[in-house]
Amino acid sequence: MNTEPIVIIGAGPAGLMAAEQLAKKGFNVCVYEQNKAAARKFLVAGHGGFNLTHNEAIDSFITKYDHPRIREMVRLFDNTATRQWLSAIGIETFVGSSGKIFPLKETKPIMVLQAWLKRLKELGVEIRYEHQLIDFNENSVTLKHKHNTFEQNYHRLILGLGGGSWAKTGSDAKWMDLFQSKNILTEPLQSANSGFNSPINTTALEGKYLKNIVVHFEEYAKNGEVVFTNYGLEGSPIYYMNRFVRAHQFPATLYVDLKPETPLADVEAALRFKGKITDHLKKQLKIQPTGFALLKMLDKETYLDPQQLALNIKRYPIPITSFRPIDEVISTAGGVSFDALNPDLSLKNYPAVYCIGEMLNWEAPTGGYLLQACFSSGYWVANKLAI
Ligand SMILES: Cc1cc2nc3c(=O)[nH]c(=O)nc-3n(C[C@H](O)[C@H](O)[C@H](O)COP(=O)(O)OP(=O)(O)OC[C@H]3O[C@@H](n4cnc5c(N)ncnc54)[C@H](O)[C@@H]3O)c2cc1C
Secondary structure (H helix, E strand, C coil): CCCCCEEEECCCHHHHHHHHHHHHCCCCEEEECCCCCCCHHHHHHCCCCCCCEECCCHHHHHHHCCCHHHHHHHHHCCHHHHHHHHHHCCCCEEECCCCEEEECCCCCHHHHHHHHHHHHHHCCCEEECCEEEEEECCCEEEEEECCEEEEEECCEEEECCCCCCCHHHCCCCCHHHHHHHCCCCEEEEEEECCCEECCCCCCCCCCCEEEEEEEEECCEEEEEEEEECCCEEECHHHHHHHHHHHCCCCCEEEEEECCCCCCHHHHHHHHCCCCCHHHHHHHHCCCCHHHHHHHHCCCHHHHHCHHHHHHHHHCEEEEECEECCHHHCCEEEEEECHHHECCCCEECCEEEEEECHHHECCCCCCCCHHHHHHHHHHHHHHHHCCC
16 A cells, blocks of 8 residues: 555645545545645635535536536536535535525635634644645655755645636646646636626726626527626626637627516517607616616617617627736636546546646636536545545
8 A cells, every 4th residue: 555645736625625535535635735824715705705606406507617527527526515515514505596505694704614624634634834836746746845845755646726817816827837848738728707808988887787687699698797897897697608708709799688578579669659768768668777878878879769779778789809817817717638637637647646626627607616616626536546
């Protein structure tokens, strides 16, 4: 039996899940993390509503991922398994109105992390902070701790180094250069779950929301709310469209349905009543103020023509020109290519080294799907390793 530990680099949700599952199986596990504390991005995710997973039937759930390999992992450790696991570490969850799954209201993100770290400690998992991965080979990993660089032998090496956004959380994607130097196939990192830059004049709209609308791009549609910023738009329907827009070239056009419940013919009929168009928009159609502001940006001829105005209410065009810079977005697409990996997530040219979490080349919308895939890929690797 190999007496060296399983070395995990990166104390994010993917690495911690692998650590927990492997320790449960009886492996000697040691986690190294370059920060002074664990899971900083996990805590950042908790700032604006902590969606740990999503309440959705698994067949529909997995369609949110763009790659069959990650779908397979999420099937094995799914949203139900995530809730059961959270409950087992003492974190009860509830389903929000949009289907997102959150810890109970009184449970702060740090409390979820503390409960998890306590569980890991009980299982004998050691986490060594301020240790940075510098390099690895078939048997050992080179780590830097403060001013010292040393070699650590491993039985298996698991890398959960994260994507490339929010570098200040530690996910700085420096591993991309290391991987390229080792001829491990990677795809360039790109902004995902990103806002769109738009040339639309947002001066009058900045900070304003469009609620209960549907955003269309080609054959794809997503309901929800969007917010205008000084550069363009943000919001869950926008993030959902990232993957489909990515397959095309910028510039592109999104179409917003400001009255998704009302058919085009009924919208037009409401506009044809006697009286002022503005009154029909506000009183009969109850167009929300931000929608009204958008419609007022149309040229006068279009605004005064019931047919043209109705068409714009149902399909208001919003040109988009680019994603936001990588460092400010929620996640990144790109990373380690699945072609570089065996089915158990070990690297084809380093069979004792595994990659998990956001550093793999997959993408999904935010809303619990990202963390779910990180948990699932950590679980997957542990599941494939036998003592
Ligand atoms: C603002 C924001 C909000 C989000 N909201 C949600 C949400 O609500 N729901 C959701 O599902 N997801 C959300 N996410 C995404 C989610 O947090 C990430 O997908 C997830 O944390 C990725 O997990 P990971 O373990 O793969 O990597 P990370 O969490 O990025 O962890 C990687 C770890 O590896 C360490 N590391 C990197 N390189 C080295 C090295 N060379 N040596 C040692 N250690 C290293 C890093 O310091 C880091 O701690 C959000 C992200 C952001 C930024």
